[in-house]
Amino acid sequence: MPNHALKPIVIFWSTIFLAGCQPAVVPDPAMGAGRCPADQSQSLVGAQLAAVTLPAGLNMRIINPGDAVTQDFQPGRMNIMLDRNGVITRIDCG
Numbered sequence: 001m002p003n004h005a006l007k008p009i010v011i012f013w014s015t016i017f018l019a020g021c022q023p024a025v026v027p028d029p030a031m032g033a034g035r036c037p038a039d040q041s042q043s044l045v046g047a048q049l050a051a052v053t054l055p056a057g058l059n060m061r062i063i064n065p066g067d068a069v070t071q072d073f074q075p076g077r078m079n080i081m082l083d084r085n086g087v088i089t090r091i092d093c094g
Contacts, residue, residue: 034059034076036093041078049086 037058044052054060060078063069073094081090 036076036078038078038091038093041091044080044088045091047088049080049082049088052088 037055049062058078059074059076060080061069063079063081065082065084075093077094079090079092079094080088081092083089
């Protein structure tokens, strides 16, 4: 096979290889380079979610009892777990 016939193949595989080097999650600059603020939010545990004001643009996931939850880990996402009454029972990252 001539060298010029290999060029598209090399370009294709190089592109695929380099695409794997990109970050999976684009950090939100407002959250301090994609940091999850769960540590600073622990005082909310025990509060009604309806009575809490959360920052606009916060990367978060609210989880009610019995909700189906994906297992994809996103370090910059804050998870807020609720009980049946809408009370925050746990806050963590992922």
